[in-house]
Amino acid sequence: MNFLIFRTDRVGDFLLSLFLIKNIKKAYPNSIITIVASVKNHNYIKTFDEVDNVIILDNNFLSKLKTIFHLRKKKYDTIIIHDGKNRSKFISFFLKYKRRLICITDLIKTQSDIIKNVCIQLNIKFNESSLNFLDNRIHSKTIPFNQYVHIHFDEKWIFNDYIKKYTNIQPNESEFLEFLNKIIKKNKKIIITTGKKSSKLLGYLRGKINDNDIKIFENQNLLEIESIVFNSELLITCHGWISHIASAKNIRQIDIIDKTYPYNTWTSHFRNYTSLDRKPFNLLSQEIIDKI
Helix, strand or coil: CEEEEEECCCHHHHHHHHHHHHHHHHHCCCCEEEEEECCCCHHHHCCCCCCCEEEECCCCHHHHHHHHHHHCCCEEEEEEECCCCHHHHHHHHCCEEEEEEECCCCCCCCHHHHHHHHHHHHCCCCCHHHHCCCCCCCCCCCCCCCCCEEEEECHHHCHHHCCCCCCCCCCCHHHHHHHHHHHHHCCCCEEEEECCCCCHHHHHHHCCCCCCCEEEECCCCHHHHHHHHHCCCEEEEECCHHHHHHHHCCCCEEEEECCCCCCHHHHCCCCCEEEEECCCHHHHHHHHHHHC
């Protein structure tokens, strides 16, 4: 069975498709899975053994034509437009297939419900064990602590780097240092990772923290961050791809979200999960401490 799945968006979105792929692989162990990916997620997708082929689609007309020409060389048993993008629908229209399924995200149906519906249309069993879609991942990174709280401090914590209509949670230097010290007083070690950008705040912290209690890792690749999540006892983050990693490994997480957006659409299947609404950091930090 040849499956072609369109996932031309981001890393976290692909992890939802991996949840689906696990169900397909259980039903058809010898199936061939090809992913049409984006520039943002293709390198990460290539690290998964469940994926046989990855094709990059740039969002321009020439790239669409090249992709159509390339994909028309094969006939697919099933094409799944899991990203729901118009570009993916357009390309798939010209391909050779027995069946084409188009997923629509309407912020009402949960992603879990969408995947269950795909399984019904494929006439395969939806297997709850597929939630553990990262169980066969192997990492080589050495972690400095045996037990620790993992704080993923990316651009979503910084007001000027994120969505302006969302509540500002950006801490100042003294607030964040006090927050870390409160975690340490609970006999916890801390590892802090970053997104693509570093921050002045973390630069300030380096001269103030005890390296025996807190480690800061910047410019880590996705696999290195994945490894840090896997070995943590708690993840504290603002919702993103890393939230899916924690859920897949059943790692306890505190997910900071904005109440104006229906995050439940993406998180309804999460395990060991607590969400907190974005609010000024002096209030938010105490809520987090109370949950640890």
